[in-house]
Each structure stands twice: as C-alpha cells, then as structure tokens.
Amino acid sequence: MSDPTIAITAADPGSGHITPPGPPPKANPPPKANPPPKECGAEGDILAVRGLRKTLGEGASRQTIIDGLTLSVRTGEFLSLVGPSGCGKTTLLMCLAGLYGADDGSVHFERQRVTAPPRGVSVVFQDYSRSLLPWKNNLENVLFGMWRTAMSEAQRREKAVELLHTVGLRGYEKHFPWQVSGGMQQRVAIARGLGAQSRLLLLDEPLAAVDAQTRAELQDLLLDLARRFNQTCLLVTHDVDEAVYMADRIIVLSRRPTRVVTDLAVPLPKPRDQLGTREDRTYLDLRHEVITLIRSMRQAA
Numbered sequence: 073m074s075d076p077t078i079a080i081t082a083a084d085p086g087s088g089h090i091t092p093p094g095p096p097p098k099a100n101p102p103p104k105a106n107p108p109p110k111e112c113g114a115e116g117d118i119l120a121v122r123g124l125r126k127t128l129g130e131g132a133s134r135q136t137i138i139d140g141l142t143l144s145v146r147t148g149e150f151l152s153l154v155g156p157s158g159c160g161k162t163t164l165l166m167c168l169a170g171l172y173g174a175d176d177g178s179v180h181f182e183r184q185r186v187t188a189p190p191r192g193v194s195v196v197f198q199d200y201s202r203s204l205l206p207w208k209n210n211l212e213n214v215l216f217g218m219w220r221t222a223m224s225e226a227q228r229r230e231k232a233v234e235l236l237h238t239v240g241l242r243g244y245e246k247h248f249p250w251q252v253s254g255g256m257q258q259r260v261a262i263a264r265g266l267g268a269q270s271r272l273l274l275l276d277e278p279l280a281a282v283d284a285q286t287r288a289e290l291q292d293l294l295l296d297l298a299r300r301f302n303q304t305c306l307l308v309t310h311d312v313d314e315a316v317y318m319a320d321r322i323i324v325l326s327r328r329p330t331r332v333v334t335d336l337a338v339p340l341p342k343p344r345d346q347l348g349t350r351e352d353r354t355y356l357d358l359r360h361e362v363i364t365l366i367r368s369m370r371q372a373a
C-alpha cells in the first residue's frame with residue numbers, strides 16, 4: 073500500500089531553460105515533511121472515515137446502507153458506537169476492517185487508505201461459536217490470529233499462552249472451544265484479537281450472547297486489557313448502558329442509510345466500577361440522552 077502522506081516532487085532536468093547570470097541561487101531550504109492530506113484525519117487519529125457510502129445487495133434489492141458517514145477515532149481511545157437495529161453497524165465495521173470496499177468516501181487507518189484488511193486491525197465478532205475454529209484448541213485459535221506477526225514460532229507460543237492466562241483461561245489451553253462455556257469462548261476470541269498485535273480492535277457486539285454476570289466481568293476485562301495494552305477499541309453495542317460504561321466517547325448512528333447523529337464525550341473517571349460508575353450523575357444523564365435519541369429515531373420510523 074502506498075503512503076499517501078508522502079508526496080514526491082522532482083526537478084525537471086530536461087526543460088532546457090538557461091539560467092541568466094546573477095547571484096548564485098539560494099540554497100534550497102531543507103525539505104519539510106509534507107503535511108498529511110486533510111482527508112487522512114487529524115494528528116493523533118488512528119482511524120479517519122470521510123463521507124463513506126456503502127451499498128449492498130443486487131438488482132432491485134440493492135440498498136444504500138451507509139451514506140455520508142464521517143467519524144474519527146483517536147489513538148488509545150475507547151469508542152462506543154450505538155444505533156438502531158439494522159442501521160448498518162456491522163456493515164460499517166466491515167468497511168473499517170477492509171473487508172468491504174467503499175462505494176464513495178474513504179477510510180484511513182494510521183493515515184493509509186484502507187483498500188484491503190490492514191495489518192494492525194482485528195475484529196472480535198458477536199458469534200464466537202462461528203468465529204473460533206472448532207478443530208483447533210484454544211491455544212491454536214489464538215496462535216491462528218498471530219500468523220502475520222513478526223515473531224518466531226516459540227515467541228508466538230509463549231505470547232499466546234500468556235494472553236490466555238491474561239483473559240483468565242489458565243489451564244484451558246488444550247481445551248477445544250466447544251468444551252468451554254460461551255463466556256470462555258469469547259475470552260479466547262478476545263485473546264486472539266489481542267494476539268494479532270493489532271493497534272485497533274473492532275468489537276461487534278462481543279458480549280451480546282453471554283449472561284449478565286459474565287457480561288459485566290468481560291466488560292471489566294476488556295477495559296483492563298485496553299488500559300494495559302494501550303489498545304484503541306471501537307465497540308458496537310445495542311446496550312446503551314454498556315456503551316456509556318465502557319467508552320471515552322459515544323457515537324450515535326441514524327437509521328439506514330446510516331450516518332453520525334451525535335458524538336458525545338464520556339467524562340467519567342477511570343477505572344470504571346460496575347456500582348459506582350453506574351450510579352454517577354454523568355452516567356445517568358448520558359444514558360438518558362442516548363436512549364431518548366434512539367427512541368426518537370424509532371418513533372420517527
């Protein structure tokens with residue numbers, strides 16, 4: 073992939089132009105790094121989406137899912153994305169991960185235009201039972217996500233074991249995904265996402281299929297991992313409480329064709345706490361605002 077931040081200007085030696093006599097020309101100033109094109113996003117943005125449009129389907133059933141969507145994610149940020157059911161959240165993640173091409177507009181990851189799955193972006197899907205490979209054990213599933221990393225076989229193995237321990241699966245390395253609970257399978261999927269040494273983790277409703285107690289535990293695990301690995305995360309969730317609890321910022325999307333309706337900072341102290349944070353006035357106000365917004369979109373439908 074070419075680097076859009078680098079532009080090359082060349083002198084034209086063959087122009088035949090004769091320089092008139094006079095004082096010697098001033099030495100050229102040292103070359104300055106070209107400022108990145110504006111569309112690549114501001115300094116400190118890991119991801120920049122500009123005017124994205126995406127259509128899906130064939131013939132008469134072809135529909136515009138995303139239209140004119142613009143957003144950016146800052147390095148190290150935890151961003152929650154919420155929106156009405158079926159508005160195009162998964163489609164958006166597919167575009168961000170380079171799994172779908174844009175029909176119009178652009179996606180830049182670390183200032184490089186995304187035209188194929190970039191190194192450094194991982195996706196954790198909701199349906200762990202389909203995203204984990206059932207013929208590989210938990211350790212092998214994590215190793216599978218690490219094939220693009222610049223590590224030796226032994227280093228990968230050591231790292232994969234360490235990650236499984238970090239997500240609370242010590243002693244389950246040799247188990248197969250179908251031999252452990254749903255919450256444990258999603259822990260394997262999270263470890264795999266981290267093992268890929270991604271700089272951006274895209275999470276598509278990763279906790280939707282687990283019970284309430286496991287969900288709270290995994291929320292805190294994700295927040296802890298994001299902090300320890302300085303991991304930028306973009307979380308899609310249906311659960312407004314989860315969106316507020318986890319995020320530094322929340323983006324609310326409109327109905328289809330989707331675009332950004334509002335962008336809210338979450339100025340809640342960290343680390344978050346399942347009791348204290350959820351009783352905080354700021355938390356309750358933000359929750360109220362987001363639910364009201366989504367409800368108004370549903371009523372207008």
Ligand SMILES: Nc1ncnc2c1ncn2[C@@H]1O[C@H](COP(=O)(O)OP(=O)(O)OP(=O)(O)O)[C@@H](O)[C@H]1O
Binds near residue numbers: 128156157159160164
């Ligand atoms: N491959 C496809 N071909 C045609 N239409 C598709 C395809 N994938 C998704 N769609 C349509 O695009 C729309 C948005 O789907 P998408 O899964 O992105 O929404 P979502 O916001 O993630 O939904 P949910 O809230 O249920 O997770 C839906 O109407 C869906 O039917």
Ligand SMILES: [Mg+2]
Binds near residue numbers: 161162163
């Ligand atoms: Mg979805």
